[in-house]
Amino acid sequence: MQPHPPNPPTVTVREAVLDLLRAFGMTTIFGNPGSTELPLFLDFPSDFRYILGLQESVVVGMADGYAQATHNAAFVNLHSAAGVGHAMGNIFTAHKNRTPMVITAGQQARAILPFDPFLFSNQATELPKPYVKWSVEPARAEDVPLAIARAYYIAMQQPQGPVLVSIPADDWQRQCEPVLPRVVSQAMRPDPQVLGLIADALDQASRPAIVVGAAVDRDQAWDAVLQLAERHNAAVWVAPMSGRCSFPEDHRLFAGFLPAMREKIVALLGGHDLVFALGAPAFTYHVEGAGPHLPAGAALVQLIDDPQIAAWAPTGTSAVGSIRLGVQDLLARPVPANLAQRALPAPRQPRPRAEPSPLMSVAYVLQTLAGLRAPESIVVEEAPSARSVMHGYLPITQSGTFYTMCSGGLGHSMPAAVGVALAQPEKKVIALMGDGSSLYSIQALWSAAQLKLAITFIILKNRRYAALQEFAPTFGFQAGDTLQGTDLPEIDFTALARGQGCDAVTVSDPAQLALVLREALASPRPILVEVGVA
Known part of the structure; x- marks a missing residue:
């Protein structure tokens, strides 16, 4: 009789996945936990850190900024169908940004899936499509580590992007064979x-x-x-x-x-x-x-x-x-x-200097900021109506010092600033936000305060969705026409910030702007500066 080969050593699915994440340099987990994710966090290892976001879209936004700034995939943990649904706006942005991201979504235990249990995800792999490169719910618990490994390689291959793995709650404690990391090419040389x-x-x-x-x-x-x-x-x-x-x-x-x-x-x-x-x-x-x-x-x-x-x-x-x-x-x-x-092209004509006015112009604010910030500081922007002004008055001159969303979807950049600051704590991060944009993910201020990140959040407060008002003539609106749903009166951003543990100050006097911005940029704590603009 032929001797039986020895049984290969086994570990739990949870242990195998954590070992893979270590090998991939993914020991930071971004999440907002739900019941189906709890088994992953049993005896949470000391060499990992969990970054809590107060809403799943914030979670993905933070992971997006972190992944872009580290040039490595970020690991995200979401809760079943509802959590993935909350996160879809920023999953869409991660897809457009080409951000590598391994998203795990909790699922109810396999034994009760035939009975449509509470909080399960029906067709979990279809929910995030078409804005993930790949999605899977492994057929067996033992296949989860292999799925995580494949997800990482796919996320990192160009064009990079997010992937999703749905994991039933009872999979984490099952036994499986360890999965060793491999070297997989990420880039293809053009023909x-x-x-x-x-x-x-x-x-x-x-x-x-x-x-x-x-x-x-x-x-x-x-x-x-x-x-x-x-x-x-x-x-x-x-x-x-x-x-x-x-x-x-x-x-x-x-x-x-x-x-x-x-x-x-x-x-x-x-x-x-x-x-x-x-x-x-x-x-x-x-x-x-x-x-x-x-x-x-x-x-x-x-x-x-x-x-x-x-x-x-x-x-x-x-x-x-x-x-x-x-x-x-x-x-x-x-x-x-x-x-x-070959002749040089004609030089670009500089913008005229912006002058102070009782209600400051966006150009004056950004011109002042440009004169104060260090060139190596990082600007994370989401102020659509100010972007054309920014192009003239806030030049970016170094690689890796500017991030925004390629999607046009709001809610990305405030949490992305948190992720960038986590990835590059040695650099000053400036989150330049429109007042309307900031409200899509204002909970990111809490994460910044809890993590003690020295981010300067600047809110350009024009009290309206100015980008929509400026775009309205394209669709036939005339001067003086009322555009419904575009006014944002009576929002106190300093109160919203302080309520989440973040320092805050407001400035409306152009004579005080430089002083306020200089102190904010020097702050060792997160601080929000609310600036009233025309």
Whole structure:
């Protein structure tokens, strides 16, 4: 008789998952616990930390900022169907931000699932779709660690994004075989032949323009893109709705920001004979438009990490793969002699200085902030009506120092600021918020206070949903028309902050603004500054 092989060693599912999370560098858990998640926290290990958010959307927002700032997937624990439902707005934003995130959702015990138990998730894998890269409820408890490992590898592969694993409550104590971490490639090098076509087009162009998107900074390609732009004397524009800063906004080649409107993009890019969409879609639109996607006489080339974006580009040649590796390959080519004769693009015209007024302008506030903040400080922004003003008065000049949402969905940036500050405690984090935006996730102030994070929250208080009011003429509203549901009177943000343990101050006098901001930026505790603006 053949001897039976020895039984492999076993551990609990909980132990196997915790060992995997250690190996992946994911010892911070973001969550808002429910009953079905409690078994994960039995004998909670001392080398892990649990970051509590007071609402599941806040939880995902914090994890989003943390993952982006650490360049590693964040681990999120949500509660069954209701918790995932609460979190869906920021799961959508994480999908658009391309943020790597492993989301676990509690599920009722397997033995009672046939009876539609209280608080279970029916079709748990379908609930987060289509805004996760992969979702699964393992067939057996023993398969949970393998599912967590696969989820991590998928989340980290480009284009990165969130994944979800639904885990029944009784799975955590079951026995299983340990799962060892593996090395799995995260980036794909673009096709050299297609890159060659892009390189030839760049070399032969007379007046190229580069349109950078969030993927440049996400893939840590800032320095390489700067070198490429300087080699080609190319004007550099920022793609519409980009959630990161991917080029220094004080550089001589920086041209400005493209709006999400087809006709305006074509007008701004007029005169360029080549447009290189680099880490960006070509292009993101917000309103219906007509006519060509490019100015007359211009060709389009693209380097993007998402094959879906490459597929819907309306024209041109697209290479798919890592932005950083692709640009490095472009830089490795010999420098043509004709580039030395290529003229520099015309310099960008500076905005006029903003002057103080009894009710301060957003431009004056941001100009004052720009003069006080350190260039290496990190701005996390969600003030849609102020964004165009920010582009002129609050330049971002360093990699990894600006975050916002690529989705347009509100409620991301206040908790994301908490996550960024957790990831980079050595840097000052400034959360620049509209008053309407802040109310989607105001509970993030409590987390900041409990964690003692030195975040400066600045609320631009214009007492309305100004972005909607400014957008209304696009849909036929005339001056003086009443737009329902857009006024926000009588909200005291300092009271909301203090009620959650956060210091707060209000300022309405332009003569006091610099002093108040200087003290807030120096505060070792989280502080909210409410600024009344026109």
